[in-house]
Amino acid sequence: MARATDTRVGLYRTVRLIRxxxxxxxxxxxxxxxxxGIHPYTGQEAIAAGVCAALRDDDVITSTHRGxxxxxxxxxxxxxxxxxxxxxxxxxxxxxxxxxxxxxxAMGILGxxxxxxxxxxxxxxxxxxxxxxxxxxVAVSFFGDGAVNQGVLLESLNLAALWRLxxxxxxxxxxxxxxxxxxxxxxxxxxxxGEAFGIPSVTVDGADPVAVLTAARTAVRRARAGDGPSLxxxxxxxxxxxxxxxxxxxxxxxxxxxxxxxRLRDPVTIQGARLADAERERVDAEVESTLDEAVAFALAGPxxxxxxxxxxxxxxxxxxxQGGDH
Amino acid sequence: MPRLSYLKxxxxxxxxxxxRDPAVFVLGEDVRxxxxxxxxxxxxxxxPERVVDAPLSEQAFTGFAxxxxxxxxxxxxxxxxxxxxxxxxxxxxxxxxxxxxxxGGQACVPVTYLVTGSGSRTGWAGQHSDHPYSLFAHAGxxxxxxxTPADAYGLLATAIRDDDPVVVFAPAGALGVRxxxxxxxxxxxxxxxxxxxxxxTQVTVVAIGHLVQDALAVADELAADVSVEVFDxxxxxxxxxxxLAASVGKTGRLVVFDDSxxxxxxxxxxxxxxxxxxxxxxxxxxxxRPDGTVVPFAPALDRAVRPxxxxxxxxxxxxxxxxxxx
Numbered sequence: 336m337a338r339a340t341d342t343r344v345g346l347y348r349t350v351r352l353i354r355x356x357x358x359x360x361x362x363x364x365x366x367x368x369x370x371x372g373i374h375p376y377t378g379q380e381a382i383a384a385g386v387c388a389a390l391r392d393d394d395v396i397t398s399t400h401r402g403x404x405x406x407x408x409x410x411x412x413x414x415x416x417x418x419x420x421x422x423x424x425x426x427x428x429x430x431x432x433x434x435x436x437x438x439x440x441a442m443g444i445l446g447x448x449x450x451x452x453x454x455x456x457x458x459x460x461x462x463x464x465x466x467x468x469x470x471x472x473v474a475v476s477f478f479g480d481g482a483v484n485q486g487v488l489l490e491s492l493n494l495a496a497l498w499r500l501x502x503x504x505x506x507x508x509x510x511x512x513x514x515x516x517x518x519x520x521x522x523x524x525x526x527x528x529g530e531a532f533g534i535p536s537v538t539v540d541g542a543d544p545v546a547v548l549t550a551a552r553t554a555v556r557r558a559r560a561g562d563g564p565s566l567x568x569x570x571x572x573x574x575x576x577x578x579x580x581x582x583x584x585x586x587x588x589x590x591x592x593x594x595x596x597x598r599l600r601d602p603v604t605i606q607g608a609r610l611a612d613a614e615r616e617r618v619d620a621e622v623e624s625t626l627d628e629a630v631a632f633a634l635a636g637p638x639x640x641x642x643x644x645x646x647x648x649x650x651x652x653x654x655x656x657q658g659g660d661h
Numbered sequence: 662m663p664r665l666s667y668l669k670x671x672x673x674x675x676x677x678x679x680x681r682d683p684a685v686f687v688l689g690e691d692v693r694x695x696x697x698x699x700x701x702x703x704x705x706x707x708x709p710e711r712v713v714d715a716p717l718s719e720q721a722f723t724g725f726a727x728x729x730x731x732x733x734x735x736x737x738x739x740x741x742x743x744x745x746x747x748x749x750x751x752x753x754x755x756x757x758x759x760x761x762x763x764x765g766g767q768a769c770v771p772v773t774y775l776v777t778g779s780g781s782r783t784g785w786a787g788q789h790s791d792h793p794y795s796l797f798a799h800a801g802x803x804x805x806x807x808x809t810p811a812d813a814y815g816l817l818a819t820a821i822r823d824d825d826p827v828v829v830f831a832p833a834g835a836l837g838v839r840x841x842x843x844x845x846x847x848x849x850x851x852x853x854x855x856x857x858x859x860x861x862t863q864v865t866v867v868a869i870g871h872l873v874q875d876a877l878a879v880a881d882e883l884a885a886d887v888s889v890e891v892f893d894x895x896x897x898x899x900x901x902x903x904x905l906a907a908s909v910g911k912t913g914r915l916v917v918f919d920d921s922x923x924x925x926x927x928x929x930x931x932x933x934x935x936x937x938x939x940x941x942x943x944x945x946x947x948x949x950r951p952d953g954t955v956v957p958f959a960p961a962l963d964r965a966v967r968p969x970x971x972x973x974x975x976x977x978x979x980x981x982x983x984x985x986x987x
């Protein structure tokens with residue numbers, strides 16, 4: 336699979352791939368092949384697909400704890416992402432990162448990040464470096480509604496606007512920071528935070544890949560032209576748990592009615608309806624075939640050698656002292 | 662022969678590295694004007710794109726440096742206040758330091774954090790007087806504390822060229838030190854290699870940063886009675902254990918002179934490692950800050966919590982007397 340493309344079929348392929356990838360990954364959590372669980376991206380696929388379809392291969396992204404969709408949409412190999420989730424040496428990060436840290440620098444994926452908001456300044460630095468080198472690359476920071484209350488994100492908005500850097504701040508407002516509803520966490524508005532720094536900020540339907548793509552194209556054009564950052568708030572609904580531990584420990588923070596109605600706006604259905612049945616079925620079959628291969632690849636991969644547990648701790652090759660007798 | 666000051670040595674190392682490698686840039690507060698002096702004159706010579714004044718957003722600009730480093734640049738981030746490192750512990754320890762391992766070796770983060778004036782400056786009170794090098798050593802971040810102008814030059818140059826994050830602590834107490842050095846003799850100093858400033862046969866004093874000068878003075882004072890070897894690790898992490906082993910192998914006695922808090926300070930680690938590895942003729946000792954020190958404001962109180970020459974002399978004589986007060 337490659338980066339999401341901006342065609343009707345291309346967008347569908349990506350949302351479908353992410354949806355089915357996450358469902359397969361949840362199955363592997365249930366079987367114990369993925370340890371530590373995952374934060375499923377189910378329901379938010381249109382955002383990753385729409386944004387990454389507006390990018391070039393050499394653009395860069397940073398992602399979040401709920402990052403599989405971004406990584407897949409930017410073009411990482413699903414088999415290697417899944418192998419990473421399964422902690423195998425054949426994973427993107429050689430089993431050193433797992434679900435929350437998938438990275439593929441060759442594809443411009445500067446890593447998913449498990450600290451909410453922490454990727455924002457990293458993105459701003461990457462954007463500055465791009466401009467510094469004379470490139471018109473853009474950098475995208477994906478983050479959730481929880482991140483908009485992190486000071487470092489607000490500092491990052493300021494830096495990006497101050498220095499007119501080519502950044503897309505993509506806020507995925509899925510309604511909840513873990514269990515806390517956005518209405519009980521966010522004073523003011525999310526776009527208001529961008530506007531306070533003079534950053535053009537829009538709210539779009541995050542269930543529709545075309546709506547996201549349209550907003551992302553405008554923001555990318557602005558960024559490449561040297562006109563600075565943009566903020567896109569994408570309204571979405573998280574279909575599944577915050578984290579798969581919720582599958583066992585039922586949290587009562589969303590009513591069944593709310594979840595049911597939230598799932599009615601389904602990105603896969605919305606984009607799928609734009610394809611003829613035969614076309615959609617062909618893509619679905621391709622995706623299943625890709626994922627069959629990905630699961631087989633992931634589960635066949637070797638487990639990392641415990642003797643190399645601290646390999647790569649230092650890029651310079653420094654070896655730390657051992658913890659035990661030496 | 663020119664008298665080179667410690668600050669001028671740092672300034673010269675920055676200028677030389679900026680000239681040598683176009684990927685190097687300096688970032689921080691008031692760096693264009695050069696309030697701490699280490700960046701004086703650099704903006705005029707290298708321009709505002711390589712000597713970048715940042716707003717008071719320490720977390721954002723420290724994270725920004727990670728993003729720039731992930732994109733191939735070599736940022737040097739200056740902090741004028743040591744306690745700001747607590748504010749950016751997340752960005753250094755949890756982000757920059759972890760990228761190499763978490764990405765399975767895909768990424769390196771060659772950022773240098775330069776702390777100009779670490780430790781007490783007398784009269785700057787609780788939130789400007791910390792000297793937190795042991796904290797970074799504990800976290801596994803490469804940490805250097807140069808004691809002399811030549812080492813300040815050489816270790817800063819090496820830190821900038823190193824592919825991992827490195828924190829360079831320039832102790833406030835060392836900023837006034839001057840060396841007779843030919844500029845042409847200034848060279849990069851490898852990390853992890855200590856230096857014996859004064860050979861001796863009866864006791865090894867491990868002195869760190871500005872305390873090296875005090876240790877040398879005490880060694881002189883006691884010279885008629887005791888032969889003191891002054892060992893300066895220069896790099897706190899990775900520590901030159903072999904260098905220390907050679908020294909203690911000769912003297913058989915050990916005192917650590919360390920401006921860290923006693924609990925879990927580098928002094929504690931040196932004594933623990935000595936207990937594991939070395940044949941000591943007498944119980945070792947350390948002279949450091951009290952547990953959990955908050956530096957009080959009034960000068961007499963500030964001095965009361967600092968490791969000093971009297972404390973060192975007492976400790977040396979006690980160790981010479983097999984752990985009993987003479």
